[in-house]
Protein backbone atom coordinates (compact mmCIF):
# COMPACT_ATOMS: atom_id res chain seq x y z
CA UNK A 215 0.00 0.00 0.00
CA UNK A 216 1.39 3.38 -0.87
CA UNK A 217 1.33 6.44 1.23
CA UNK A 218 -1.94 8.23 0.63
CA UNK A 219 -2.33 11.93 0.68
CA UNK A 220 -5.89 11.98 1.76
CA UNK A 221 -6.52 15.40 3.17
CA UNK A 222 -5.33 18.02 5.48
CA UNK A 223 -6.91 17.29 8.81
CA UNK A 224 -7.52 19.11 11.96
CA UNK A 225 -4.91 17.89 14.24
CA UNK A 226 -2.59 17.18 11.43
CA UNK A 227 -2.48 20.77 10.85
CA UNK A 228 -2.78 21.15 14.42
CA UNK A 229 0.30 22.59 13.85
CA UNK A 230 0.60 21.69 10.32
CA UNK A 231 2.18 23.47 11.08
CA UNK A 232 3.79 25.31 10.23
CA UNK A 233 5.84 26.85 11.48
CA UNK A 234 5.94 24.12 9.39
CA UNK A 235 8.33 24.41 11.21
CA UNK A 236 11.30 24.72 9.89
CA UNK A 237 11.14 25.01 6.55
CA UNK A 238 12.76 27.58 4.58
CA UNK A 239 16.00 26.41 3.19
CA UNK A 240 18.23 29.03 4.69
CA UNK A 241 20.34 27.13 7.13
CA UNK A 242 21.03 28.76 10.43
CA UNK A 243 23.13 25.97 11.67
CA UNK A 244 25.73 23.66 10.39
CA UNK A 245 26.72 20.93 12.76
CA UNK A 246 30.09 21.37 14.41
CA UNK A 247 32.97 19.32 13.10
CA UNK A 248 33.92 17.84 16.42
CA UNK A 249 32.30 14.71 17.77
CA UNK A 250 29.67 15.09 20.48
CA UNK A 251 31.10 14.65 23.97
CA UNK A 252 31.49 11.08 25.14
CA UNK A 253 28.37 10.03 26.91
CA UNK A 254 28.45 8.74 30.46
CA UNK A 255 28.37 4.98 31.04
CA UNK A 256 25.25 3.31 29.82
CA UNK A 257 24.45 6.02 27.33
CA UNK A 258 25.13 6.00 23.64
CA UNK A 259 26.37 9.18 22.02
CA UNK A 260 25.03 10.03 18.57
CA UNK A 261 27.71 10.15 15.89
CA UNK A 262 28.20 13.51 14.26
CA UNK A 263 26.76 12.28 10.98
CA UNK A 264 23.48 11.81 12.80
CA UNK A 265 23.22 15.51 13.57
CA UNK A 266 20.59 17.21 11.47
CA UNK A 267 21.08 20.41 9.65
CA UNK A 268 18.69 22.82 11.22
CA UNK A 269 16.73 24.89 8.79
CA UNK A 270 15.28 28.27 9.64
CA UNK A 271 12.62 27.91 12.28
CA UNK A 272 10.24 29.92 10.18
CA UNK A 273 9.91 33.48 9.07
CA UNK A 274 6.86 35.70 9.45
CA UNK A 275 5.27 34.26 6.34
CA UNK A 276 5.56 30.76 7.71
CA UNK A 277 3.98 31.71 10.97
CA UNK A 278 1.14 33.44 9.14
CA UNK A 279 0.61 30.38 6.98
CA UNK A 280 0.44 28.20 10.01
CA UNK A 281 -1.97 30.38 11.92
CA UNK A 282 -4.15 30.68 8.79
CA UNK A 283 -4.25 26.93 8.33
CA UNK A 284 -5.23 26.55 11.95
CA UNK A 285 -8.06 29.02 11.54
CA UNK A 286 -9.26 27.29 8.38
CA UNK A 287 -9.78 24.23 10.46
CA UNK A 288 -12.82 25.47 12.28
CA UNK A 289 -15.10 22.63 13.42
CA UNK A 290 -17.59 23.39 10.62
CA UNK A 291 -14.97 23.37 7.92
CA UNK A 292 -13.47 20.20 9.25
CA UNK A 293 -16.76 18.39 9.39
CA UNK A 294 -17.52 18.94 5.74
CA UNK A 295 -14.06 18.22 4.35
CA UNK A 296 -13.54 15.20 6.53
CA UNK A 297 -16.78 13.54 5.54
CA UNK A 298 -16.09 14.11 1.85
CA UNK A 299 -13.02 11.95 1.78
CA UNK A 300 -13.85 9.64 4.63
CA UNK A 301 -14.88 6.83 2.31
CA UNK A 302 -11.68 6.97 0.34
CA UNK A 303 -9.69 6.97 3.54
CA UNK A 304 -11.60 4.00 4.90
CA UNK A 305 -10.67 2.12 1.75
CA UNK A 306 -7.01 3.03 2.00
CA UNK A 307 -6.72 2.65 5.75
CA UNK A 308 -9.34 0.13 6.84
CA UNK A 309 -10.20 -0.35 10.45
CA UNK A 310 -7.67 -2.49 12.30
CA UNK A 311 -10.62 -3.99 14.16
CA UNK A 312 -12.53 -5.16 11.13
CA UNK A 313 -9.27 -6.42 9.60
CA UNK A 314 -8.11 -8.13 12.77
CA UNK A 315 -8.33 -11.63 11.37
CA UNK A 316 -6.32 -10.71 8.30
CA UNK A 317 -3.74 -8.97 10.46
CA UNK A 318 -3.34 -12.05 12.62
CA UNK A 319 -3.10 -14.21 9.53
CA UNK A 320 -0.26 -12.03 8.23
CA UNK A 321 1.57 -12.38 11.55
CA UNK A 322 1.47 -16.19 11.56
CA UNK A 323 4.81 -17.72 12.51
CA UNK A 324 6.22 -14.32 13.41
CA UNK A 325 6.85 -12.60 16.69
CA UNK A 326 4.41 -9.77 17.26
CA UNK A 327 6.01 -6.78 19.00
CA UNK A 328 3.71 -3.98 20.16
CA UNK A 329 4.64 -0.30 20.05
CA UNK A 330 2.19 2.16 21.58
CA UNK A 331 2.21 5.93 21.52
CA UNK A 332 0.73 7.51 24.66
CA UNK A 333 -1.21 10.77 24.19
CA UNK A 334 -4.18 10.37 21.88
CA UNK A 335 -3.57 6.61 21.66
CA UNK A 336 -3.69 5.25 25.20
CA UNK A 337 -5.20 8.37 26.73
CA UNK A 338 -7.71 10.79 25.26
CA UNK A 339 -6.50 14.28 24.37
CA UNK A 340 -7.33 16.69 27.20
CA UNK A 341 -6.62 20.36 27.84
CA UNK A 342 -4.23 19.85 30.71
CA UNK A 343 -1.26 17.64 29.74
CA UNK A 344 -0.64 16.85 33.41
CA UNK A 345 -4.03 15.19 33.62
CA UNK A 346 -3.87 12.97 30.55
CA UNK A 347 -4.51 9.82 32.53
CA UNK A 348 -5.16 6.46 30.97
CA UNK A 349 -8.17 4.48 32.18
CA UNK A 350 -7.88 1.40 34.35
CA UNK A 351 -9.39 -0.62 31.53
CA UNK A 352 -6.70 0.61 29.15
CA UNK A 353 -3.95 -0.20 31.64
CA UNK A 354 -5.36 -3.71 32.05
CA UNK A 355 -5.51 -4.19 28.27
CA UNK A 356 -1.88 -3.08 27.85
CA UNK A 357 -0.79 -5.28 30.75
CA UNK A 358 -2.54 -8.25 29.15
CA UNK A 359 -0.98 -7.68 25.77
CA UNK A 360 2.48 -7.45 27.35
CA UNK A 361 1.97 -10.89 28.87
CA UNK A 362 2.22 -12.36 25.39
CA UNK A 363 4.08 -9.87 23.27
CA UNK A 364 7.04 -7.58 24.00
CA UNK A 365 5.46 -4.14 24.39
CA UNK A 366 6.95 -0.64 24.30
CA UNK A 367 5.50 2.79 24.96
CA UNK A 368 6.98 5.35 22.56
CA UNK A 369 6.15 8.92 23.58
CA UNK A 370 7.15 12.53 23.18
CA UNK A 371 6.78 12.81 26.93
CA UNK A 372 9.59 12.61 29.43
CA UNK A 373 10.08 8.90 30.17
CA UNK A 374 9.43 9.26 33.91
CA UNK A 375 6.24 11.17 33.24
CA UNK A 376 4.83 8.64 30.81
CA UNK A 377 5.80 5.86 33.22
CA UNK A 378 3.91 7.64 35.99
CA UNK A 379 0.81 7.50 33.78
CA UNK A 380 1.20 3.91 32.57
CA UNK A 381 2.72 2.30 35.67
CA UNK A 382 3.53 -1.07 34.12
CA UNK A 383 7.06 -2.17 34.98
CA UNK A 384 7.07 -4.98 32.43
CA UNK A 385 7.09 -2.63 29.43
CA UNK A 386 9.84 -0.89 27.48
CA UNK A 387 9.63 2.91 27.60
CA UNK A 388 10.99 5.25 24.96
CA UNK A 389 10.47 8.82 26.19
CA UNK A 390 11.38 12.19 24.68
CA UNK A 391 10.49 10.97 21.18
CA UNK A 392 12.66 7.90 21.62
CA UNK A 393 15.73 9.77 22.88
CA UNK A 394 15.51 8.06 26.27
CA UNK A 395 14.89 4.31 26.28
CA UNK A 396 14.63 1.94 29.20
CA UNK A 397 13.82 -1.74 29.32
CA UNK A 398 11.54 -3.58 31.71
CA UNK A 399 12.65 -3.93 35.31
CA UNK A 400 13.10 -7.69 34.93
CA UNK A 401 13.42 -8.05 31.23
CA UNK A 402 16.14 -7.69 28.67
CA UNK A 403 19.09 -5.60 29.82
CA UNK A 404 22.10 -4.74 27.75
CA UNK A 405 25.24 -5.21 29.84
CA UNK A 406 23.15 -5.02 32.97
CA UNK A 407 22.50 -1.35 32.46
CA UNK A 408 19.10 -0.18 33.45
CA UNK A 409 19.09 2.59 30.85
CA UNK A 410 19.34 1.05 27.44
CA UNK A 411 19.85 4.20 25.48
CA UNK A 412 19.99 7.96 25.76
CA UNK A 413 20.49 9.66 22.47
CA UNK A 414 21.15 13.23 23.49
CA UNK A 415 22.47 13.40 27.02
CA UNK A 416 24.86 16.20 26.14
CA UNK A 417 21.84 18.36 25.34
CA UNK A 418 20.36 18.15 28.84
CA UNK A 419 21.76 21.46 30.18
CA UNK A 420 20.70 23.26 27.00
CA UNK A 421 17.18 21.83 27.13
CA UNK A 422 16.86 22.90 30.73
CA UNK A 423 18.02 26.40 29.83
CA UNK A 424 15.65 26.74 26.89
CA UNK A 425 12.79 25.43 29.01
CA UNK A 426 13.37 28.24 31.52
CA UNK A 427 13.73 30.82 28.75
CA UNK A 428 10.46 29.65 27.17
CA UNK A 429 8.67 29.75 30.52
CA UNK A 430 9.76 33.33 30.98
CA UNK A 431 9.03 34.40 27.43
CA UNK A 432 5.55 32.87 27.24
CA UNK A 433 4.31 33.75 30.72
CA UNK A 434 2.43 36.76 29.36
CA UNK A 435 0.36 34.56 27.04
CA UNK A 436 -2.77 33.32 28.82
CA UNK A 437 -3.21 29.56 28.44
CA UNK A 438 0.29 28.88 27.12
CA UNK A 439 1.99 25.97 28.80
CA UNK A 440 5.60 24.90 28.60
CA UNK A 441 6.39 21.30 29.44
CA UNK A 442 9.86 19.98 30.17
CA UNK A 443 10.17 16.56 28.56
CA UNK A 444 13.81 16.15 29.58
CA UNK A 445 15.40 15.83 26.13
CA UNK A 446 12.83 18.09 24.51
CA UNK A 447 10.37 20.81 25.45
CA UNK A 448 6.73 21.23 24.46
CA UNK A 449 4.97 24.55 24.10
CA UNK A 450 1.21 23.97 24.23
CA UNK A 451 -1.22 26.06 22.19
CA UNK A 452 -4.39 24.15 23.08
CA UNK A 453 -5.63 26.55 25.75
CA UNK A 454 -4.41 29.71 24.07
CA UNK A 455 -6.91 31.97 22.32
CA UNK A 456 -6.49 31.55 18.57
CA UNK A 457 -5.92 35.27 18.27
CA UNK A 458 -2.71 34.82 20.23
CA UNK A 459 -1.27 31.84 18.37
CA UNK A 460 0.82 33.96 16.11
CA UNK A 461 2.41 35.94 18.91
CA UNK A 462 3.05 32.75 20.88
CA UNK A 463 4.74 31.19 17.86
CA UNK A 464 6.83 34.36 17.51
CA UNK A 465 7.85 34.09 21.14
CA UNK A 466 8.98 30.51 20.65
CA UNK A 467 10.84 31.48 17.53
CA UNK A 468 12.63 34.36 19.24
CA UNK A 469 13.90 32.07 22.00
CA UNK A 470 14.97 29.38 19.54
CA UNK A 471 17.03 31.86 17.55
CA UNK A 472 19.56 31.71 20.36
CA UNK A 473 19.79 27.93 20.17
CA UNK A 474 21.01 26.81 16.77
CA UNK A 475 21.47 23.24 17.97
CA UNK A 476 17.77 22.88 18.66
CA UNK A 477 14.95 22.50 16.18
CA UNK A 478 11.17 22.66 16.14
CA UNK A 479 8.73 19.91 15.26
CA UNK A 480 4.99 19.83 15.45
CA UNK A 481 2.36 17.84 17.24
CA UNK A 482 -1.25 18.28 18.19
CA UNK A 483 -1.57 21.94 19.13
CA UNK A 484 1.96 21.82 20.37
CA UNK A 485 5.37 22.93 19.19
CA UNK A 486 8.18 20.65 20.27
CA UNK A 487 11.74 21.82 20.68
CA UNK A 488 14.37 19.14 20.37
CA UNK A 489 18.05 18.56 19.57
CA UNK A 490 19.17 18.60 15.95
CA UNK A 491 20.05 14.93 15.97
CA UNK A 492 18.75 12.36 13.54
CA UNK A 493 16.74 10.53 16.09
CA UNK A 494 13.01 10.06 16.21
CA UNK A 495 10.34 7.50 17.07
CA UNK A 496 11.24 5.48 13.97
CA UNK A 497 14.86 5.18 15.06
CA UNK A 498 13.67 4.19 18.53
CA UNK A 499 11.56 1.40 17.03
CA UNK A 500 14.56 0.12 15.06
CA UNK A 501 16.71 0.29 18.18
CA UNK A 502 14.19 -1.65 20.24
CA UNK A 503 13.73 -4.31 17.58
CA UNK A 504 17.50 -4.75 17.48
CA UNK A 505 17.68 -4.89 21.26
CA UNK A 506 15.06 -7.61 21.22
CA UNK A 507 17.17 -9.61 18.80
CA UNK A 508 15.27 -8.85 15.61
CA UNK A 509 17.96 -6.90 13.79
CA UNK A 510 18.01 -8.97 10.64
CA UNK A 511 15.06 -11.25 11.10
CA UNK A 512 12.11 -11.91 8.91
CA UNK A 513 10.13 -13.55 11.65
CA UNK A 514 9.13 -10.41 13.48
CA UNK A 515 5.83 -8.60 13.15
CA UNK A 516 5.94 -5.12 14.74
CA UNK A 517 2.67 -3.29 15.25
CA UNK A 518 2.84 0.44 16.00
CA UNK A 519 -0.26 2.36 17.11
CA UNK A 520 -0.08 6.16 17.21
CA UNK A 521 -2.06 9.29 16.46
CA UNK A 522 0.43 12.05 15.83
CA UNK A 523 2.73 13.40 13.15
CA UNK A 524 5.73 12.23 15.13
CA UNK A 525 4.41 8.66 14.91
CA UNK A 526 4.73 8.83 11.14
CA UNK A 527 8.49 8.24 11.48
CA UNK A 528 7.72 4.90 13.09
CA UNK A 529 5.00 4.01 10.55
CA UNK A 530 7.48 4.71 7.80
CA UNK A 531 10.16 2.48 9.32
CA UNK A 532 7.74 -0.45 9.38
CA UNK A 533 6.58 0.25 5.86
CA UNK A 534 10.17 0.48 4.60
CA UNK A 535 11.15 -2.73 6.38
CA UNK A 536 8.08 -4.44 4.97
CA UNK A 537 7.42 -5.83 8.42
CA UNK A 538 4.25 -5.51 10.44
CA UNK A 539 2.34 -2.29 10.02
CA UNK A 540 1.32 1.03 11.51
CA UNK A 541 -2.14 1.85 12.80
CA UNK A 542 -3.20 5.48 12.86
CA UNK A 543 -5.59 6.57 15.60
CA UNK A 544 -7.76 9.25 14.04
CA UNK A 545 -11.40 9.99 13.46
CA UNK A 546 -10.61 11.87 10.31
CA UNK A 547 -8.57 11.15 7.18
CA UNK A 548 -4.92 12.09 7.34
CA UNK A 549 -1.82 11.87 5.24
CA UNK A 550 -0.18 8.81 6.76
CA UNK A 551 2.21 5.93 6.24
CA UNK A 552 0.08 3.73 8.48
CA UNK A 553 -1.79 0.85 6.89
CA UNK A 554 -4.80 0.66 9.16
CA UNK A 555 -6.77 2.99 11.36
CA UNK A 556 -8.59 3.12 14.65
CA UNK A 557 -10.98 5.91 15.53
CA UNK A 558 -10.00 6.67 19.10
CA UNK A 559 -8.19 5.33 22.17
CA UNK A 560 -11.12 3.11 23.13
CA UNK A 561 -10.67 1.26 19.83
CA UNK A 562 -6.96 0.93 20.56
CA UNK A 563 -8.00 -0.75 23.81
CA UNK A 564 -10.30 -3.14 21.94
CA UNK A 565 -7.49 -3.97 19.53
CA UNK A 566 -5.15 -4.68 22.46
CA UNK A 567 -7.79 -6.90 24.07
CA UNK A 568 -8.27 -8.87 20.85
CA UNK A 569 -4.52 -9.33 20.60
CA UNK A 570 -4.43 -10.57 24.17
CA UNK A 571 -7.14 -13.12 23.38
CA UNK A 572 -5.15 -14.23 20.39
CA UNK A 573 -2.04 -14.59 22.59
CA UNK A 574 -4.05 -16.49 25.16
CA UNK A 575 -5.52 -18.98 22.73
CA UNK A 576 -2.74 -19.18 20.19
CA UNK A 577 -1.04 -22.15 21.90
CA UNK A 578 -4.23 -24.11 21.31
CA UNK A 579 -4.73 -22.75 17.85
CA UNK A 580 -1.50 -24.17 16.55
CA UNK A 581 0.47 -20.93 16.33
CA UNK A 582 4.02 -21.71 17.22
CA UNK A 583 5.91 -19.39 19.51
CA UNK A 584 9.30 -18.18 18.35
CA UNK A 585 12.37 -18.42 20.57
CA UNK A 586 12.12 -14.72 21.26
CA UNK A 587 8.58 -15.09 22.52
CA UNK A 588 9.66 -17.87 24.79
CA UNK A 589 12.47 -15.68 26.11
CA UNK A 590 10.06 -12.84 26.67
CA UNK A 591 7.52 -15.01 28.39
CA UNK A 592 10.14 -17.11 30.12
CA UNK A 593 8.46 -20.32 29.06
Ligand SMILES: O=P(O)(O)OC[C@H]1O[C@H](O[C@H]2O[C@H](CO)[C@@H](O)[C@H](O)[C@H]2O)[C@H](O)[C@@H](O)[C@@H]1O
Pocket residue numbers: 331332333334338339340341342343346368369370371441443448450452481482483484486522524
Ligand atom coordinates in the same frame (compact mmCIF):
# COMPACT_ATOMS: atom_id res chain seq x y z
O1 LIG B 1 4.14 11.10 21.62
P1 LIG B 1 2.99 11.38 22.51
O2 LIG B 1 2.91 10.45 23.68
O3 LIG B 1 1.69 11.43 21.75
O4 LIG B 1 3.28 12.84 23.10
C1 LIG B 1 3.14 13.98 22.26
C2 LIG B 1 2.77 15.15 23.11
O5 LIG B 1 1.69 14.70 23.93
C3 LIG B 1 1.23 15.58 24.94
O6 LIG B 1 0.50 16.64 24.32
C4 LIG B 1 -0.68 16.21 23.67
O7 LIG B 1 -1.59 15.69 24.67
C5 LIG B 1 -2.01 16.63 25.66
C6 LIG B 1 -2.87 15.90 26.69
O8 LIG B 1 -3.95 15.27 26.08
C7 LIG B 1 -2.76 17.79 24.97
O9 LIG B 1 -3.16 18.75 25.92
C8 LIG B 1 -1.84 18.43 23.93
O10 LIG B 1 -2.55 19.43 23.20
C9 LIG B 1 -1.31 17.39 22.95
O11 LIG B 1 -0.35 17.95 22.07
C10 LIG B 1 2.36 16.08 25.78
O12 LIG B 1 1.86 16.99 26.73
C11 LIG B 1 3.46 16.68 24.94
O13 LIG B 1 4.54 17.07 25.75
C12 LIG B 1 3.94 15.61 23.98
O14 LIG B 1 4.96 16.15 23.18
